[in-house]
Amino acid sequence: xxxxxxxxxxxxxxxxxxxxxxxxxxxxxxxxxxxxxxxxxxxxxxxxxxxxxxxxxxxxxxxxxxxxxxxxxxxxxxxxxxxxxxxxxxxxxxxxxxxxxxxxxxxxxxxxxxxxxxxxxxxxxxxxxxxxxxxxxxxxxxxxxxxxxxxxxxxxxxxxxxxxxxxxxxxxxxxxxxxxxxxxxxxxxxxxxxxxxxxxxxxxxxxxxxxxxxxxxxxxxxxxxxxxxxxxxxx
Amino acid sequence: xxxxxxxxxxxxxxxxxxxxxxxxxxxxxxxxxxxxxxxxxxxxxxxxxxxxxxxxxxxxxxxxxxxxxxxxxxxxxxxxxxxxxxxxxxxxxxxxxxxxxxxxxxxxxxxxxxxxxxxxxxxxxxxxxxxxxxxxxxxxxxxxxxxxxxxxxxxxxxxxxxxxxxxxxxxxxxxxxxxxxxxxxxxxxxxxxxxxxxxxxxxxxxxxxxxxxxxxxxxxxxxxxxxxxxxxxxxxxxxxxxxxxxxxxxxxxxxxxxxxxxxxxxxxxxxxxxxxxxxxxxxxxxxxxxxxxxxxxxxxxxxxxxxxxxxxxxxxxxxxxxxxxxxxxxxxxxxxxxxxxxxxxxxxxxxxxxxxxxxxxxxxxxxxxxxxxxxxxxxxxxxxxxxxxxxxxxxxxxxxxxxxxxxxxxxxxxxxxxxxxxxxxxxxxxxxxxxxxxxxxxxxxxxxxxxxxxxxxxxxxxxxxxxxxxxxxxxxxxxxxxxxxxxxxxxxxxxxxxxxxxxxxxxxxxxxxxxxxxxxxxxxxxxxxxxxxxxxxxxxxxxxxxxxxxxxxxxxxxxxxxxxxxxxxxxxxxxxxxxxxxxxxxxxxxxxxxxxxxxxxxxxxxxxxxxxxxxxxxxxx
Ligand code: SF4
Numbered sequence: 001x002x003x004x005x006x007x008x009x010x011x012x013x014x015x016x017x018x019x020x021x022x023x024x025x026x027x028x029x030x031x032x033x034x035x036x037x038x039x040x041x042x043x044x045x046x047x048x049x050x051x052x053x054x055x056x057x058x059x060x061x062x063x064x065x066x067x068x069x070x071x072x073x074x075x076x077x078x079x080x081x082x083x084x085x086x087x088x089x090x091x092x093x094x095x096x097x098x099x100x101x102x103x104x105x106x107x108x109x110x111x112x113x114x115x116x117x118x119x120x121x122x123x124x125x126x127x128x129x130x131x132x133x134x135x136x137x138x139x140x141x142x143x144x145x146x147x148x149x150x151x152x153x154x155x156x157x158x159x160x161x162x163x164x165x166x167x168x169x170x171x172x173x174x175x176x177x178x179x180x181x182x183x184x185x186x187x188x189x190x191x192x193x194x195x196x197x198x199x200x201x202x203x204x205x206x207x208x209x210x211x212x213x214x215x216x217x218x219x220x221x222x223x224x225x226x227x228x229x230x231x232x233x234x235x
Numbered sequence: 236x237x238x239x240x241x242x243x244x245x246x247x248x249x250x251x252x253x254x255x256x257x258x259x260x261x262x263x264x265x266x267x268x269x270x271x272x273x274x275x276x277x278x279x280x281x282x283x284x285x286x287x288x289x290x291x292x293x294x295x296x297x298x299x300x301x302x303x304x305x306x307x308x309x310x311x312x313x314x315x316x317x318x319x320x321x322x323x324x325x326x327x328x329x330x331x332x333x334x335x336x337x338x339x340x341x342x343x344x345x346x347x348x349x350x351x352x353x354x355x356x357x358x359x360x361x362x363x364x365x366x367x368x369x370x371x372x373x374x375x376x377x378x379x380x381x382x383x384x385x386x387x388x389x390x391x392x393x394x395x396x397x398x399x400x401x402x403x404x405x406x407x408x409x410x411x412x413x414x415x416x417x418x419x420x421x422x423x424x425x426x427x428x429x430x431x432x433x434x435x436x437x438x439x440x441x442x443x444x445x446x447x448x449x450x451x452x453x454x455x456x457x458x459x460x461x462x463x464x465x466x467x468x469x470x471x472x473x474x475x476x477x478x479x480x481x482x483x484x485x486x487x488x489x490x491x492x493x494x495x496x497x498x499x500x501x502x503x504x505x506x507x508x509x510x511x512x513x514x515x516x517x518x519x520x521x522x523x524x525x526x527x528x529x530x531x532x533x534x535x536x537x538x539x540x541x542x543x544x545x546x547x548x549x550x551x552x553x554x555x556x557x558x559x560x561x562x563x564x565x566x567x568x569x570x571x572x573x574x575x576x577x578x579x580x581x582x583x584x585x586x587x588x589x590x591x592x593x594x595x596x597x598x599x600x601x602x603x604x605x606x607x608x609x610x611x612x613x614x615x616x617x618x619x620x621x622x623x624x625x626x627x628x629x630x631x632x633x634x635x636x637x638x639x640x641x642x643x644x645x646x647x648x649x650x651x652x653x654x655x656x657x658x659x660x661x662x663x664x665x666x667x668x669x670x671x672x673x674x675x676x677x678x679x680x681x682x683x684x685x686x687x688x689x690x691x692x693x694x695x696x697x698x699x700x701x702x703x704x705x706x707x708x709x710x711x712x713x714x715x716x717x718x719x720x721x722x723x724x725x726x727x728x729x730x731x732x733x734x735x736x737x738x739x740x741x742x743x744x745x746x747x748x749x750x751x752x753x754x755x756x757x758x759x760x761x762x763x764x765x766x767x768x769x770x771x772x773x774x775x776x777x778x779x780x781x782x783x784x785x786x787x788x789x790x791x792x793x794x795x796x797x798x799x800x801x802x803x804x805x806x807x808x809x810x811x812x813x814x815x816x817x818x819x820x821x822x823x824x825x826x827x828x829x830x831x832x833x834x835x836x837x838x839x840x841x842x843x844x845x846x847x848x849x850x851x852x853x854x855x856x
Binding site: 011012013015016017020023024026027028029030031033038041042043044046056057085087088089203 | 237239243244246247252253256257258259260486488489490536537538539540541542571572574594595598
């Protein structure tokens with residue numbers, strides 16, 4: 001049985017990088033006594049795959065990985081068992097069965113993600129930044145310089161910003177994610193700072209990921225469904 | 236949620252922030268208002284090394300079982316953070332509470348190797364605790380040292396309030412009880428140290444005076460306080476089964492050097508190699524009960540979720556119930572998908588069979604530690620491994636499909652000749668020949684023999700504690716002899732040679748057998764910037780030599796000199812059970828190339844029998 005596990009990563013845990021989070025869950029699944037499937041050979045590996053790895057410094061309550069179980073277990077029990085062995089800042093939100101095939105591949109499904117961005121005190125892009133948000137989004141193009149390992153190139157990230165709105169003192173972003181189209185909240189904010197005529201420092205942001213989505217729409221129409229919703233509760 | 240000692244800006248700009256945030260699985264959180272004693276347990280090296288150490292995990296667990304005590308962990312901040320902490324004046328903190336170490340009651344520092352001594356000063360300095368015990372006041376923690384290097388604490392004497400000589404599980408509870416009493420009483424710092432000095436195994440260096448002869452050797456070592464003991468007796472745990480063993484060790488987020496469950500199956504070693512300090516310090520050999528080990532292994536795997544378990548001991552093959560233990564582990568671990576690693580196994584039919592079950596032969600290699608290149612020199616060091624045994628083992632392994640062999644040797648052993656050095660190359664060649672004796676169609680390509688040599692450093696409480704060392708250039712010459720001889724062998728293409736750095740060896744030798752005068756050099760070297768000496772990218776031999784020069788202390792006094800048997804050695808005030816007479820006998824036998832049987836073959840009356848336990852009473856009760 002293939003299950004999809006949704007978890008939150010908060011507080012000091014934001015300093016733990018993606019590879020170490022994978023190692024953490026390999027051990028946690030063992031501690032929780034879930035009967036996971038392993039690869040063959042002398043040093044067998046737990047069969048698990050993570051969706052949309054998160055950068056160091058970012059918190060989230062919408063992280064996912066898929067795991068192959070040999071013995072089925074109810075969602076309720078699995079969540080309880082896992083949460084019993086979590087550390088402070090890590091919390092399992094759901095364990096759901098996902099079908100084999102396309103919907104059962106968390107990694108390749110990722111199409112969009114929601115973020116909440118706040119500014120560290122005194123590091124906002126000016127006093128009236130809220131007024132600038134609509135104008136920023138009304139631009140035809142939002143061009144930024146994207147640095148890759150080899151070179152820099154200018155790209156238009158506007159098509160990848162699905163939504164941008166003010167929520168209290170924070171900014172909500174719905175952005176393209178995944179392997180085909182994607183952009184990062186840092187890039188969007190860098191462009192926004194430039195738009196406000198302010199110098200951008202990555203450290204001025206506190207980024208929190210809220211959810212990760214798959215695209216189920218047909219013929220170009222957008223229909224985003226959270227990875228969690230693609231699975232079903234196990235009784 | 237906990238407040239971290241370091242802000243986001245710092246944590247996001249240094250390497251591996253996970254080293255400093257605590258919060259790991261099985262780390263212990265307590266309410267600091269509800270405990271009487273706060274103990275900071277420090278391993279003075281980087282987190283990944285320190286977290287791999289079993290001893291700390293044992294003490295951490297033991298202290299935290301006390302309701303009145305909260306024990307937390309401290310490691311050396313890596314140079315990137317060290318710099319930031321100095322610039323921004325951030326005091327060193329413990330991982331669990333993130334509170335400054337200087338507010339703790341105790342700072343316990345484990346002394347596992349000499350090359351971490353400058354890191355001890357770094358830890359004190361960053362904690363803002365005066366480096367010298369004499370400068371500390373009631374507002375500072377008591378700084379305590381323990382571990383193998385505490386058996387010659389003298390180079391560190393001025394920096395510590397006290398040392399603990401022995402295995403950690405024994406008298407700490409008494410010490411903490413005394414501390415609580417003292418804390419309530421409002422007595423002076425010195426008065427606590429006087430109370431502590433009466434606890435068995437506790438050494439308070441300030442309570443002793445050292446006088447020197449004109450030639451620099453020790454004239455007298457005398458207590459200057461009525462509460463100080465003449466001799467400090469090593470404390471041992473005789474029943475290693477019914478003692479503390481952490482069932483829920485802390486599991487780091489980042490990969491530690493030992494990213495696995497460690498199961499200590501026994502303490503001590505029956506063999507008595509004459510260069511080996513651990514073999515003498517941990518006498519007598521004491522085995523843990525098989526059922527206890529099985530139960531503990533299961534508990535450890537369950538509580539950590541680790542993917543690997545490793546047996547730990549100086550010589551696992553000597554554990555009398557090894558086959559039963561391994562059978563159990565193989566069964567238990569294959570069901571749980573846990574790998575087994577078996578270091579320090581003697582290569583024989585049994586171990587090859589076991590290894591072929593637990594590891595991929597194609598990827599693994601065999602390890603032999605003949606330590607010396609000729610039978611004569613192996614007799615001198617009392618390493619009971621013969622060429623015949625090595626060749627038989629290798630041959631058997633090659634037939635079993637292994638193609639890789641690692642060989643460990645030491646250069647600079649007492650009585651070593653050029654012939655002994657060349658013998659290393661010849662032994663490697665003989666092993667290679669065994670491989671190429673196998674018909675070509677049954678071999679798997681070429682064999683790979685990796686020869687590694689380290690330079691021998693004489694250690695206190697070994698039969699070689701009197702031996703002289705060499706100059707850096709001499710060590711390098713020795714390595715060159717081996718290198719050239721290997722290149723002259725027929726199968727040289729199958730033999731790879733590595734050797735250790737020589738300047739580290741010289742310094743390790745000075746610190747290992749140094750006296751109190753070396754402490755000044757240590758402090759001066761640290762002030763000049765020496766830190767992380769065990770990391771070759773940071774080791775600065777020049778800084779050390781400058782420090783010696785400026786203080787007018789001759790480093791060769793500590794290295795080149797062969798000590799006379801009558802000399803008072805800096806560590807003579809400590810008793811480890813094994814007597815100085817026995818060590819002298821062994822030194823003399825070594826010079827004659829005579830071997831001494833192991834404890835199970837025949838007792839040699841080393842003195843450790845006084846503890847009335849372990850191998851000394853095996854089969855006798
Ligand atoms: S007293 Fe004898 S048996 Fe006991 S440790 Fe010493 S040599 Fe070995």
